[in-house]
Amino acid sequence: MCGIVGYIGKRDAAPILMEGLRRLEYRGYDSAGIAVAHMGELRLAKCKGRVRELEKRLPSRFKGAPGIAHTRWATHGEPSDKNAHPHCDATNRIAVIHNGIIENAAALRARLESAGVAFRSETDSEVLAHLIAAMPEHSLDAAVRAALRLVTGTYGLAVLDAARPEAIVAARNGSPVVLGIGEREMFVASDPAALVRHTRSVVYLDDGEVALVRADGFETATLDGGPTAKTPSTINFTSEAFDKGEYAHFMRKEIAEQPEAVGRTLSGRLEPRFQTTHLGGIELAAHELLDIRRVKILGCGSAYIAGCIGAHLIEQLARLPAHAEPASEFRYRNPVIERDTLYLAVSQSGETFDTLAAVQEVKRKGGRVLGIVNVVGSTIARECGRGIYLHAGPEIAVVSTKTFTCTAVALALLAIQLGRIRDLSTADGGRLLAGLAALPEQIDGIVAREPEIARLAEQLVACEHAYFVGRSAGYAVAMEGALKLKEVSYLHAEAYSAAELKHGPLALISPETPTVVVIPRDDLYQKNISTIAEIRARRGPVVAVTHAGEMPAPVDAMFDVPASEPEFDPILLNIPLQLLAYHVALKKGCDIDKPRNLAKSVTVE
Ligand code: AGP
Numbered sequence: 001m002c003g004i005v006g007y008i009g010k011r012d013a014a015p016i017l018m019e020g021l022r023r024l025e026y027r028g029y030d031s032a033g034i035a036v037a038h039m040g041e042l043r044l045a046k047c048k049g050r051v052r053e054l055e056k057r058l059p060s061r062f063k064g065a066p067g068i069a070h071t072r073w074a075t076h077g078e079p080s081d082k083n084a085h086p087h088c089d090a091t092n093r094i095a096v097i098h099n100g101i102i103e104n105a106a107a108l109r110a111r112l113e114s115a116g117v118a119f120r121s122e123t124d125s126e127v128l129a130h131l132i133a134a135m136p137e138h139s140l141d142a143a144v145r146a147a148l149r150l151v152t153g154t155y156g157l158a159v160l161d162a163a164r165p166e167a168i169v170a171a172r173n174g175s176p177v178v179l180g181i182g183e184r185e186m187f188v189a190s191d192p193a194a195l196v197r198h199t200r201s202v203v204y205l206d207d208g209e210v211a212l213v214r215a216d217g218f219e220t221a222t223l224d225g226g227p228t229a230k231t232p233s234t235i236n237f238t239s240e241a242f243d244k245g246e247y248a249h250f251m252r253k254e255i256a257e258q259p260e261a262v263g264r265t266l267s268g269r270l271e272p273r274f275q276t277t278h279l280g281g282i283e284l285a286a287h288e289l290l291d292i293r294r295v296k297i298l299g300c301g302s303a304y305i306a307g308c309i310g311a312h313l314i315e316q317l318a319r320l321p322a323h324a325e326p327a328s329e330f331r332y333r334n335p336v337i338e339r340d341t342l343y344l345a346v347s348q349s350g351e352t353f354d355t356l357a358a359v360q361e362v363k364r365k366g367g368r369v370l371g372i373v374n375v376v377g378s379t380i381a382r383e384c385g386r387g388i389y390l391h392a393g394p395e396i397a398v399v400s401t402k403t404f405t406c407t408a409v410a411l412a413l414l415a416i417q418l419g420r421i422r423d424l425s426t427a428d429g430g431r432l433l434a435g436l437a438a439l440p441e442q443i444d445g446i447v448a449r450e451p452e453i454a455r456l457a458e459q460l461v462a463c464e465h466a467y468f469v470g471r472s473a474g475y476a477v478a479m480e481g482a483l484k485l486k487e488v489s490y491l492h493a494e495a496y497s498a499a500e501l502k503h504g505p506l507a508l509i510s511p512e513t514p515t516v517v518v519i520p521r522d523d524l525y526q527k528n529i530s531t532i533a534e535i536r537a538r539r540g541p542v543v544a545v546t547h548a549g550e551m552p553a554p555v556d557a558m559f560d561v562p563a564s565e566p567e568f569d570p571i572l573l574n575i576p577l578q579l580l581a582y583h584v585a586l587k588k589g590c591d592i593d594k595p596r597n598l599a600k601s602v603t604v605e
Contacts, residue, residue, distance in 0.1 A: 001027055001029070001599040002071060002190070002603070003024030003025075003191060004070055005017050005021060006066065006067070007020075009065060009066075009186065009215045011065065012036075012063050013036045013066055014034060016187075018058075020187075020189065020194035021069050021071055021194075023191075023193045024189075024190070024193060025051055026193075026250065026397065027191065028598055028599025029071035029072055029599075031046065031079050031085075032069070033069065033085050033097075034046070034062075035068055035097075035160055036063070037064050037161075038162075040162055041162050042095055043059075045062065046070075048079050048081055066160060066165055070084075070085035070097035076101070076125075083122055085097040085123075087123065088129050089133030097158050098128055098157040099156040099157070099603065100155040100156060100157075100173070102152070104151065104153065108127040109126075112131065117134075128147065131151070132147045140161045140167060141167070144169045145221070145224070148173075153173075155174070156173075156175030156190050157172075157177075168188065169212055169213065170188045172206065173207050174356075176190055176191070176205075177204075178192055178204050179205070180192075181201040181202065181217075182198055185215055193242050196237065201232045202232060203232050205220065206382075210223065233377070236376075249582070250395075250396040251397035251488065251592050254397055255401050255575070255579060256447055258402045258447070261391075261403075264393070266413070266439075270437065271433075274420070275433060277417045277433070278417065279417055281389060283386040289417070290421055292320060292341070293320070293340040294338065295314050295320055295343075295344065296322075296341050296343050297311050297322065297411070298343065299324070299326070299346035300354050300602070301400070301483065302483060302484075303348060303404075305476050307324030307346045309411065309571070310322070310408060310411025310415065312472065312570075313415035317415040317418070317424050317567065318422050319422060326354075327345070327352070327354045327358035331358040337362055342368060344370050345372065345373075345387075346407055348373070348395055349601035350371065352601060352603070353603050353604055354605065356380050357605075359384060360383065370388070372388045372407055374395065374403050388410045395600075396593070398599065401578045409436065412567070412568065416429060435567065435568050439564065442564060443572065446561055446572065446576060446579075452559060453576050454579075457580055457584045458587070459541065463514055465493070465494070465512075466482070466493045466513065467494055467495070467515040468482040468496075468515070469501060469517055470520075471497060471528060472520075472524060473569070473570040474518040477520075477570045477577065478498075478516070483495075485577075488581050488592050489581060489588050489590055490590060498527070501534060501535075509535055509538040511539045513540060515540055515541070515543070516544075516577070517535070517544050518577075520570065521546075522566055532544065542556050543559075544559075545559050546560055546561075547569075561575070561576065
């Protein structure tokens with residue numbers, strides 16, 4: 001969602017900040033803005049719309065440093081020029097950019113207004129600029145700390161004072177802030193994607209920390225001013241990982257990257273000697289794993305759906321009751337937390353607010369929760385403290401593809417580990433390990449057959465509606481296929497459990513409405529064949545996604561995936577559906593990497 005970039009050093013800030021903003025575009029936003037300090041004065045430009053609109057509005061000589069810049073995703077106040085960040089104090093000396101929500105903004109605003117402050121926007125963030133300006137403290141960092149002590153809510157923020165250009169100040173509470181360490185220059189960002197071009201040495205702020213950032217270094221402290229110690233870490237990815245390279249879209253690039261991404265998720269975690277897996281990051285000894293009686297998986301959107309595949313695997317392989325639930329529902333229903341349940345929070349970004357709130361609810365009630373997260377050092381990863389990193393690499397397209405696959409693989413690893421300390425035999429353990437190791441090559445083979453899937457997409461592109469059906473784990477694949485298609489192509493796609501069709505949705509089947517039927521090679525194969533017959537009897541076109549071999553029922557189109565261990569069928573069956581969604585969207589000319597109304601990480605309620 002909102003994005004932050006800051007720069008302090010000898011260079012002009014604007015080109016660095018604008019490039020940083022472009023790199024944050026993938027997160028989703030509706031307006032953008034920039035402020036730089038120049039000869040003791042603040043230069044400011046901001047507008048509703050894309051970063052390229054802002055670029056057009058920048059005066060040709062927009063010189064100065066330090067500087068801060070922002071992409072906004074509206075929460076308080078509509079997307080507009082005046083609501084775009086940075087926000088300034090009355091004297092246009094202090095500029096603030098802010099991600100998050102100030103919960104006591106109304107009270108603070110009333111207090112400032114009664115002291116004579118005139119507000120220029122409808123945002124909660126503007127109070128920060130006026131509040132900081134009103135603080136008697138003589139250093140900027142002390143003024144920011146004093147102001148933040150009055151604030152309730154979440155923030156990742158950066159502050160610039162044109163009269164004191166020797167430093168910028170950044171702070172974090174619930175919304176990520178990372179400092180980038182350069183050669184006599186420093187960067188601030190909400191996401192390493194914005195600074196990876198300049199440095200790979202970074203420091204992640206913790207909640208409640210304020211950083212004073214100078215060109216030659218930084219200091220961090222708590223809100224009360226007590227110094228904190230930070231150790232820089234290295235970003236493991238080069239800037240190419242954040243570029244589209246030869247691909248037209250990040251989504252397509254990330255689909256193609258899945259073999260390597262899955263290879264990294266598996267790396268070092270297979271233990272052929274004992275026909276099991278080993279996940280060091282979960283920090284649970286065998287006897288603790290043995291005490292688990294139930295598994296509950298929490299996530300939103302695709303993360304939740306990957307959780308459904310994981311729950312199915314855990315039940316199958318470890319014979320433990322396992323269930324996935326949208327974190328957004330779980331957190332609001334005063335859930336019963338059990339001591340012997342293992343809670344898993346799934347989130348590629350590690351910043352999804354609903355998932356974070358669910359983690360906090362579990363922890364508050366004494367439950368044990370592990371994170372299954374892609375972004376290292378993200379809020380959910382830290383909140384959980386232990387778990388499984390996906391190592392899928394940066395995912396820039398708003399829609400999840402490689403992280404969905406890697407999440408399902410990570411949950412498969414956990415299912416095997418839980419299974420092998422229970423009743424899963426060494427023979428089955430060995431068989432499953434071989435199945436996992438084969439996945440990267442099999443995925444590669446599916447992606448190489450893209451032209452076949454592009455032809456399949458022609459069947460859907462002219463339709464207004466499409467249905468996806470499957471049973472059991474195949475139903476989760478259908479859910480993800482429908483979600484992906486609606487996200488990127490705006491085609492109305494719904495998933496139904498195949499068994500539920502005749503309880504209602506069958507009324508919707510017509511010659512104009514194709515149904516994608518997901519058919520794994522499981523015990524329910526014959527039942528899925530009957531589903532095809534039911535649909536075709538109502539003259540509904542059927543696209544079957546299944547395995548090679550003869551289809552015992554006529555279908556209108558078919559795509560087959562290679563045989564894997566049946567447990568991993570859902571992982572392979574999902575790959576053609578990703579490409580299907582991509583090609584429908586491509587043919588419809590949609591903004592594939594940035595679908596309308598969506599953001600990469602949903603950091604608000
Ligand atoms: C996936 O394509 C979506 N854009 C969305 O459903 C996403 O999976 C969801 O918002 C959760 O994100 P997270 O994995 O970063 O928590």
